[in-house]
Amino acid sequence: MADTLTANALPSERRPAAITPARAQGVSCARPALAMVAPAFMLMCLLLLGPLLGVIALSFTDYQLGSPTFSWIGLENYREMLADRVFWISLRNTLTYVAIVVPAAVALGLGVALLIESGSSYRAWYRTIYFLPVMATLIAMSIVWEFMLHPQFGLVNGLLHGFGLEGYSWLQDRRTALYALCVIGIWQALGFNMVLFLAGLVSIPRQLYDAAEIDGAHGGWARFRLVTWPMLGPTTVFVVVITGIRSFQVFDTVHVLTKGGPSKSSEVLIHTMYVEGFEFFRSGYGAALTVVFLTFVLLLTLVKSALANRGVHYA
Amino acid sequence: MAKIELRAVRKIFDSTEILKGIDLAIEDGEFIALIGPSGCGKSTLLRVIAGLEPQTSGEVRIGDASANGVRPSARNLAMVFQSYALYPHLTVFDNIAVPLRMRRHSALARTPLLGRLLPGRAGTERGIRAEVERVAAQLELSSLLRRKPGQLSGGQRQRVAVGRAIVRQPLGFLFDEPLSNLDAKLRVHMRTELAQLHRQLNATFVYVTHDQAEAMTMSSRIAVMIEGHIVQVGTPTEVYENPQDIRVAEFVGSPKINAMPGVIREDGGIEILGRPLGLSTSAPTGHCSVCVRPERMELGAGPNAISGAAISGTVVHLEHLGSEAFVHVKVDRIDLPLLARLNPDRQLPAIGSSIHLTYSANAARIFDAAGQRIEVAALLRSGRVQEQAVG
Numbered sequence: 011m012a013d014t015l016t017a018n019a020l021p022s023e024r025r026p027a028a029i030t031p032a033r034a035q036g037v038s039c040a041r042p043a044l045a046m047v048a049p050a051f052m053l054m055c056l057l058l059l060g061p062l063l064g065v066i067a068l069s070f071t072d073y074q075l076g077s078p079t080f081s082w083i084g085l086e087n088y089r090e091m092l093a094d095r096v097f098w099i100s101l102r103n104t105l106t107y108v109a110i111v112v113p114a115a116v117a118l119g120l121g122v123a124l125l126i127e128s129g130s131s132y133r134a135w136y137r138t139i140y141f142l143p144v145m146a147t148l149i150a151m152s153i154v155w156e157f158m159l160h161p162q163f164g165l166v167n168g169l170l171h172g173f174g175l176e177g178y179s180w181l182q183d184r185r186t187a188l189y190a191l192c193v194i195g196i197w198q199a200l201g202f203n204m205v206l207f208l209a210g211l212v213s214i215p216r217q218l219y220d221a222a223e224i225d226g227a228h229g230g231w232a233r234f235r236l237v238t239w240p241m242l243g244p245t246t247v248f249v250v251v252i253t254g255i256r257s258f259q260v261f262d263t264v265h266v267l268t269k270g271g272p273s274k275s276s277e278v279l280i281h282t283m284y285v286e287g288f289e290f291f292r293s294g295y296g297a298a299l300t301v302v303f304l305t306f307v308l309l310l311t312l313v314k315s316a317l318a319n320r321g322v323h324y325a
Numbered sequence: 326m327a328k329i330e331l332r333a334v335r336k337i338f339d340s341t342e343i344l345k346g347i348d349l350a351i352e353d354g355e356f357i358a359l360i361g362p363s364g365c366g367k368s369t370l371l372r373v374i375a376g377l378e379p380q381t382s383g384e385v386r387i388g389d390a391s392a393n394g395v396r397p398s399a400r401n402l403a404m405v406f407q408s409y410a411l412y413p414h415l416t417v418f419d420n421i422a423v424p425l426r427m428r429r430h431s432a433l434a435r436t437p438l439l440g441r442l443l444p445g446r447a448g449t450e451r452g453i454r455a456e457v458e459r460v461a462a463q464l465e466l467s468s469l470l471r472r473k474p475g476q477l478s479g480g481q482r483q484r485v486a487v488g489r490a491i492v493r494q495p496l497g498f499l500f501d502e503p504l505s506n507l508d509a510k511l512r513v514h515m516r517t518e519l520a521q522l523h524r525q526l527n528a529t530f531v532y533v534t535h536d537q538a539e540a541m542t543m544s545s546r547i548a549v550m551i552e553g554h555i556v557q558v559g560t561p562t563e564v565y566e567n568p569q570d571i572r573v574a575e576f577v578g579s580p581k582i583n584a585m586p587g588v589i590r591e592d593g594g595i596e597i598l599g600r601p602l603g604l605s606t607s608a609p610t611g612h613c614s615v616c617v618r619p620e621r622m623e624l625g626a627g628p629n630a631i632s633g634a635a636i637s638g639t640v641v642h643l644e645h646l647g648s649e650a651f652v653h654v655k656v657d658r659i660d661l662p663l664l665a666r667l668n669p670d671r672q673l674p675a676i677g678s679s680i681h682l683t684y685s686a687n688a689a690r691i692f693d694a695a696g697q698r699i700e701v702a703a704l705l706r707s708g709r710v711q712e713q714a715v716g
Contacts (some may be wrong), residue, residue, distance in 0.1 A: 222374075
């Protein structure tokens with residue numbers, strides 16, 4: 011569901027195609043226009059709007075997976091949710107995760123892209139290295155990370171011991187579990203952001219750098235401030251929103267590595283949703299959690315379109 | 326204002342030699358146009374002067390100092406790019422102010438929020454504002470200062486780029502095909518504006534273009550570059566009337582000059598297609614090219630009294646342009662049709678009709694087999710050799 015919303019946030023798909031011609035040329039044109047819009051509209055109803063309405067409706071019931079009957083209970087699920095300590099922990103953890111992963115993955119992605127772009131050799135090599143985590147199966151990679159973070163024979167603690175530092179039980183300690191997951195999240199998102207920034211960097215006209223040089227912007231920082239950063243504006247907005255939405259969706263690593271523990275210290279929204287919906291079979295309550303999650307994703311999408319309309323895109 | 330001097334400048338990109346030893350002295354306040362076919366190295370030469378591209382060897386002198394190893398901005402030359410290279414996120418005002426801000430504010434004062442707290446920044450900023458507004462008024466941009474480049478027309482963007490160049494009062498201006506992105510009508514208009522700007526500023530202008538009309542109309546001197554060499558430097562008239570190399574003759578002038586294969590006989594006389602031309606030279610015998618501009622070709626009349634150099638052929642194509650007309654004449658044993666420019670009030674010959682082409686001997690420019698210009702003298706009927714003014 012969230013993935014379809016993500017795709018919908020792309021600017022090219024946001025224009026209502028049928029309105030202007032129908033209004034301009036009268037009703038006679040409205041019918042073919044509607045006919046042409048129909049396939050896309052049907053698919054959207056079937057795959058996006060229908061399930062969305064279904065979930066919203068479900069969140070007002072006490073439906074349990076597999077049960078033959080259900081009854082309307084109004085806002086009871088939401089009332090329970092707001093009173094539930096686990097929901098608030100899970101929401102706070104998710105927001106913490108997003109607040110750490112988004113800036114770090116965006117900044118590092120930009121940094122790596124700039125380094126690769128400014129270097130002259132082995133570019134393809136570095137691009138591949140940084141892009142590998144994106145292509146790898148996250149579940150499998152999570153297991154690899156589990157071994158790396160293992161308290162006794164993990165690579166990370168081994169390195170720390172090598173420097174004479176004390177190791178941690180990263181994933182079993184409630185002070186570090188969430189942050190360890192953040193690091194894995196950053197590692198995973200970095201490569202994708204790098205590729206987007208690389209594409210943005212390539213499309214900056216070289217003559218702008220020449221002009222900046224003649225105007226007196228020497229040095230990397232002045233050039234970055236005058237040309238690179240503003241010209242990457244549209245890319246950056248896109249990268250931030252995509253990374254934000256993907257971070258809200260964090261689930262694989264949590265499920266494989268910590269299952270939300272220890273003592274809910276790494277519980278996140280989607281994981282709570284999964285546990286409620288598919289382990290306790292409380293589909294109604296799970297649907298209510300999904301609606302909250304969707305609200306956040308929708309907010310991010312709205313921020314993006316607001317920025318896009320404000321003219322972050324240049325003519 | 327300063328003169329710019331190039332001494333034996335060479336530029337090699339990965340074993341390809343783009344500039345093959347350029348020597349050029351550009352006088353203070355001169356408007357010089359660098360023209361040549363695409364790929365001849367003229368834009369590279371401009372970038373070397375600007376300092377954007379280091380030369381492989383040789384020296385660039387600006388004013389009386391060597392500019393080797395000096396950063397582009399420290400050379401104090403302004404450049405106007407073909408794509409204008411305006412910063413799309415900045416308003417017209419900020420675009421013009423960039424060079425001043427870069428020079429007058431410290432790096433700290435340019436920091437977004439912190440910079441505003443710095444003492445003395447406001448005063449400098451007021452000075453910058455006044456200068457930008459003065460330049461904007463000069464270029465009639467005052468009403469557009471709040472707009473972004475994306476909201477401007479091509480001609481307006483062009484003027485903003487010029488504004489960004491003149492606001493810093495540089496020693497010289499470098500133009501890299503600045504008009505080639507404009508439509509034909511606007512290009513003619515901007516030609517006049519740039520020429521006026523040059524008179525107003527009285528600064529050194531170096532203007533790269535492949536459009537010879539721009540070079541001919543605006544510049545005080547033209548340097549023709551071909552394959553990495555400057556082949557000829559001179560006033561527009563000189564370059565047009567007295568090309569020293571056949572490549573210059575063929576590049577300058579539209580439509581192209583007529584080139585006819587000729588032979589230098591043992592007695593020094595020159596003939597085309599077996600007919601004597603009435604010219605003689607001291608150059609060694611062999612093949613040569615006889616070139617005549619289309620407007621010096623005449624149609625129809627019998628053999629020319631002086632030269633006797635009439636050529637007969639068939640009309641293959643007519644071009645009527647309103648103010649002038651071109652007749653394409655195919656002549657046996659000459660590959661390309663010869664062109665004659667006519668006044669439109671004349672009756673044009675029909676396509677397919679046979680016709681004579683004549684020209685006076687002093688309209689012919691003769692080049693040897695290597696393409697170099699040959700000095701010639703007219704051979705009068707009396708047998709006397711009269712010196713011909715050839716420059």
